[in-house]
Amino acid sequence: MRLVYNTGGGSGHEGPAWRSLGAQAYLGHPGNHLGNSAPMFYVGFLPAWAGGATLDEAVEAGNAHTRTLLDHPVTGVVLDTFGYGQAAKQAASMVEATVTHPEGDNVGGMKLRLAAP
Numbered sequence: 001m002r003l004v005y006n007t008g009g010g011s012g013h014e015g016p017a018w019r020s021l022g023a024q025a026y027l028g029h030p031g032n033h034l035g036n037s038a039p040m041f042y043v044g045f046l047p048a049w050a051g052g053a054t055l056d057e058a059v060e061a062g063n064a065h066t067r068t069l070l071d072h073p074v075t076g077v078v079l080d081t082f083g084y085g086q087a088a089k090q091a092a093s094m095v096e097a098t099v100t101h102p103e104g105d106n107v108g109g110m111k112l113r114l115a116a117p
Contacts, residue, residue: 001024002025003026004026006028007042008038012028012029025055025099029041030098040070041063041065042062046058
């Protein structure tokens with residue numbers, strides 16, 4: 001497996017288990033069912049990933065999109081209604097997706113692309 005992407009809130013800690021099962025990289029989200037950032041994240045992540053970005057570039061695009069929505073004056077109020085409080089918005093560890101990968105591995109992990117260039 002090249003990449004396991006778990007959209008479940010609170011799935012960020014599962015990376016080592018998936019890596020031990022053979023995944024080259026694992027992408028997960030912190031939080032819980034009331035604060036899962038995946039629906040906001042993958043709107044930025046998927047186009048970048050499908051467009052040929054490396055995993056690190058695509059994750060940054062997804063996290064940037066998430067931060068933009070959380071910081072927006074209108075969507076921020078709406079998102080508060082669904083469990084995102086000010087503390088979660090201000091703590092990157094609560095909303096930003098994380099990747100578990102082999103450090104310095106140019107074949108897998110952060111240099112991983114959806115398709116070979």
